[in-house]
Amino acid sequence: MVDETTYQLPRYRELYEQLRRHIEEGIYGPGDLLPSENELCAVNQVTRPTVRRALDLLANEGYIKKHQGLGSVVQNPPKGIGILSFSGTTSAIGKDNLKTDAIVKPYVMPWPDQFIFDLTDTERESGCIYFERIRYVNEIPVFYDLSYLPNINLPRFTSRNLNNASLFDILREHYRIEIKGGMQYIEAIPATENCQKHLGVDPEKPILKLQRKMETNRLDFFVYSILYCNTEEHSLYGEF
Amino acid sequence: MVDETTYQLPRYRELYEQLRRHIEEGIYGPGDLLPSENELCAVNQVTRPTVRRALDLLANEGYIKKHQGLGSVVQNPPKGIGILSFSGTTSAIGKDNLKTDAIVKPYVMPWPDQFIFDLTDTERESGCIYFERIRYVNEIPVFYDLSYLPNINLPRFTSRNLNNASLFDILREHYRIEIKGGMQYIEAIPATENCQKHLGVDPEKPILKLQRKMETNRLDFFVYSILYCNTEEHSLYGEF
DNA sequence: CATTACGACTTGTCATTACAACAAATTTTA
DNA sequence: TAAAATTTGTTGTAATGACAAGTCGTAATG
Numbered sequence: 001m002v003d004e005t006t007y008q009l010p011r012y013r014e015l016y017e018q019l020r021r022h023i024e025e026g027i028y029g030p031g032d033l034l035p036s037e038n039e040l041c042a043v044n045q046v047t048r049p050t051v052r053r054a055l056d057l058l059a060n061e062g063y064i065k066k067h068q069g070l071g072s073v074v075q076n077p078p079k080g081i082g083i084l085s086f087s088g089t090t091s092a093i094g095k096d097n098l099k100t101d102a103i104v105k106p107y108v109m110p111w112p113d114q115f116i117f118d119l120t121d122t123e124r125e126s127g128c129i130y131f132e133r134i135r136y137v138n139e140i141p142v143f144y145d146l147s148y149l150p151n152i153n154l155p156r157f158t159s160r161n162l163n164n165a166s167l168f169d170i171l172r173e174h175y176r177i178e179i180k181g182g183m184q185y186i187e188a189i190p191a192t193e194n195c196q197k198h199l200g201v202d203p204e205k206p207i208l209k210l211q212r213k214m215e216t217n218r219l220d221f222f223v224y225s226i227l228y229c230n231t232e233e234h235s236l237y238g239e240f
Numbered sequence: 241m242v243d244e245t246t247y248q249l250p251r252y253r254e255l256y257e258q259l260r261r262h263i264e265e266g267i268y269g270p271g272d273l274l275p276s277e278n279e280l281c282a283v284n285q286v287t288r289p290t291v292r293r294a295l296d297l298l299a300n301e302g303y304i305k306k307h308q309g310l311g312s313v314v315q316n317p318p319k320g321i322g323i324l325s326f327s328g329t330t331s332a333i334g335k336d337n338l339k340t341d342a343i344v345k346p347y348v349m350p351w352p353d354q355f356i357f358d359l360t361d362t363e364r365e366s367g368c369i370y371f372e373r374i375r376y377v378n379e380i381p382v383f384y385d386l387s388y389l390p391n392i393n394l395p396r397f398t399s400r401n402l403n404n405a406s407l408f409d410i411l412r413e414h415y416r417i418e419i420k421g422g423m424q425y426i427e428a429i430p431a432t433e434n435c436q437k438h439l440g441v442d443p444e445k446p447i448l449k450l451q452r453k454m455e456t457n458r459l460d461f462f463v464y465s466i467l468y469c470n471t472e473e474h475s476l477y478g479e480f
Numbered sequence: 481c482a483t484t485a486c487g488a489c490t491t492g493t494c495a496t497t498a499c500a501a502c503a504a505a506t507t508t509t510a
Numbered sequence: 511t512a513a514a515a516t517t518t519g520t521t522g523t524a525a526t527g528a529c530a531a532g533t534c535g536t537a538a539t540g
Contacts, residue, residue, distance in 0.1 A: 010493060036520060047495050049289075052521085062423055067459060068521045069502030076358075080425050084324070084480055118316075183302055183479050185320050187471035188428035188446035206428035206446035219307060219533085231427035238478070239423050240324055250523060276490060287525050292491085308491045309532030459503080 011046055012053035019054060023063050023074055034064060034072040061085050062239045081137070083210075083227075084184075084238030097138050102162040103198065104132035108151050115148075116185070117213045117224060123150045128224075129157055134198050142234055144198045148224040171216075171223070179223065182214035192228070199230045208236065251286055252293035259294060263303050263314055274304060274312040301325050302479045321377070323450075323467075324424075324478030337378050342402040343438065344372035348391050355388075356425070357453045357464060363390045368464075369397055374438050382474055384438045388464040411456075411463070419463065422454035432468070439470045448476065 009017070022028055035043070040051045055072055058064045061082070064072045111119060111128050128148045135143035147167065149157070154175060162170070171177040191205040201207070208229040213222055229236065249257070262268055275283065280291045295312055298304045301322070304312045351359060351368050368388045375383035387407065389397070394415060402410070411417040431445040441447070448469040453462055469476065 012493080038520085048521095049496090050494060053493090055521095065455065066521065067503080069504080069519080070459075071503095071520060078423065084426075084478065181480060183318065183477060185475045185477045186324075186426070186448065187475040188448040188469075190444075190446055204430075204444050206430055208426065208428040208448070215305065219310075229428075235425045235427040237423060237425045238324065238480075240421060240478075252523080278490085288491095289526090290524065293523090295491095306491065307533080309489080309534080311490060311533095 012050045012057075015040070015044055015046065015051065015054040016057045019058060020063060023058075028074045030074050030076040032074045033070075034074065036071060060239060062237075078237045080235045080237035081142075082238065083229075083236050099136040099139070100163060100165065101134045101136070102131060103134055104130070106131035106158045106160070106162070108158065111148070115224075116211050117222075120220060122152070122220065123222075126151045129154065131162065133162060137234055140233065141199050142230050144195055144228040146226040150221065152221065167223075176217075177221065178217045180215050180217060182212055182223075184210050184212040186210055195228050195230075199228065201230055201232075205230075205232075207231075252290045252297075255280070255284055255286065255291065255294035256297045259298060260303060263298075268314045270314050270316040272314045273310075274314065276311060300479060318477045320475045320477035321382075322478065323469075323476050339376040339379070340403060340405065341374045341376070342371060343374055344370070346371035346398045346400070346402065348398065351388070355464075356451050357462075360460060362392070362460065363462075366391045369394065371402060373402060377474055380473065381439050382470050384435055384468040386466040390461065392461065407463075416457075417461065418457045420455050420457060422452055422463075424450050424452040426450055435468050435470075439468065441470055441472075445470075445472075447471075 019028075019034070028034060034040070034055075037048050037051045037055070040046075040054075041048055044051070055064065055066060058072075059066050062075055062078060062085075064074055066072050106129050108127050109130050111124060127150075129151050131147050133143075133145045133147070134141050135145060157175075160170060160174075168179050171179070187209050188206050189209050191199070191201050191203060191207045195201065195207050196203055196205070199207070208231050210227040210229065212225050212227065214224070215222060259268075259274070268274060274280070274295075277288055277291045277295070280286075280294075281288055284291070295304065295306060299306050299312075302315055302318060304314055306312050346369050348367050349370050351364060367390075369391050371387050373383075373385045373387070374381050375385060397415075400410060400414075408419050411419070427449050428446050429449050431439070431441050431443060431447045435441065435447050436443055436445070439447070448467075448471050450467040450469065452465050452467065454464070455462060
């Protein structure tokens with residue numbers, strides 16, 4: 001069986017990707033007005049609802065602000081790491097500055113006791129694939145990431161190389177699993193022993209802890225992760 | 241001039257509020273399917289685009305999950321405080337459990353040096369209205385909130401009573417200012433002196449710091465706030 | 481009995497049209 | 511000259527119609 005990664009993206013998604021690229025490449029700079037919705041319709045041969053869906057995506061991620069009667073204004077790129085939006089950590093920082101190190105390779109184990117999220121019987125019975133990664137921003141360890149996947153229909157996953165590869169990309173390309181969204185709990189905690197070791201911080205150093213449950217296009221297939229962030233140099237940002 | 245607070249909510253917003261009430265009142269319980277989009281169209285005398293906008297709002301706030309081919313499934317209410325979504329802190333917890341204490345009453349002062357957000361010349365020149373509040377959840381102080389409003393066109397604001405009143409409600413009812421969205425930076429820090437005093441925590445206790453810039457329906461009018469959260473008992477949650 | 485195929489129903493995408501609400505520039509008016 | 515009204519262009523809301531894609535139960539099939 002071939003990978004067959006030629007998904008047909010919806011048109012509003014294509015337009016979104018195109019506009020996002022244009023903004024990131026500086027073709028539209030901060031403060032600029034995007035072409036009006038009607039212009040975008042004419043240029044791209046689509047109708048306004050399609051254009052508006054694309055613009056809504058851009059607005060939700062903070063690339064633009066829409067103003068009735070005025071237009072869509074391109075925003076300044078934010079200073080922090082946009083890990084709170086649906087796109088993965090990788091795209092939030094830019095691949096150049098991000099290195100990933102799989103310090104614990106994926107292996108199958110039972111789910112932890114007192115797992116914060118509720119598990120279905122199917123998930124509980126099949127156990128989980130577990131691995132740990134550290135993510136470096138500009139050579140400095142910022143994220144310490146524990147991942148939990150249900151051990152269902154993921155052939156050869158435990159032998160894959162996760163270094164410098166986005167987990168989301170692997171799931172999409174090899175297993176046709178797309179992350180659609182999710183929810184997360186956020187709290188501030190003192191650095192645990194592992195945090196001290198892997199993030200190189202002192203005990204009692206405040207650490208941001210994110211516990212996430214992500215949905216996929218497979219019904220009843222969720223990806224879980226616990227993220228410890230050292231926010232001293234890089235704060236996180238999000239839209240709301 | 242009279243207050244004239246009779247806004248005409250758009251129909252998708254009305255439908256959203258209605259469905260949200262139904263979910264919160266338990267008319268639709270976790271795991272239940274909402275009526276199909278076509279049914280909602282027929283019952284409420286609107287068309288599918290309108291219904292879908294309402295459902296999208298519910299989905300973005302985690303009340304439902306939509307599944308193609310299946311329907312809209314009502315979700316379990318999350319355990320944390322949903323402060324990361326666009327609805328204000330008040331509605332995120334439920335007014336019964338939330339008490340607000342204005343420990344520093346609003347007064348006019350110049351903007352702080354090194355304010356984290358960029359200010360326009362107009363904002364900078366007119367100074368800011370500043371006040372501090374503590375928010376209690378179940379009688380325990382959880383939020384320590386510093387607010388900054390530009391001192392533009394807000395008559396009598398400094399003499400208003402902010403105790404047990406939502407800032408957003410006051411802005412909407414008396415000044416016709418609606419919060420439309422915003423962005424925030426999140427980091428974990430050791431408890432500052434004021435945090436220790438007002439949140440009743442030890443030094444070096446990890447505290448969640450949120451710095452927020454909120455947009456309104458007034459072009460170029462923003463509301464700023466710095467929120468310190470003790471997440472030991474109540475972690476924050478959000479959708480993404 | 482197990483498997484497959486089909487149909488009914490659901491949400492997802494997209495084109496089309498119309499009008500309302502708002503911002504900014506222009507023109508008119510005082 | 512300055513203020514008010516108008517015009518133009520923009521995004522916001524909404525109705526309508528059509529088809530694609532996914533889920534699930536049921537009937538046909540082997």
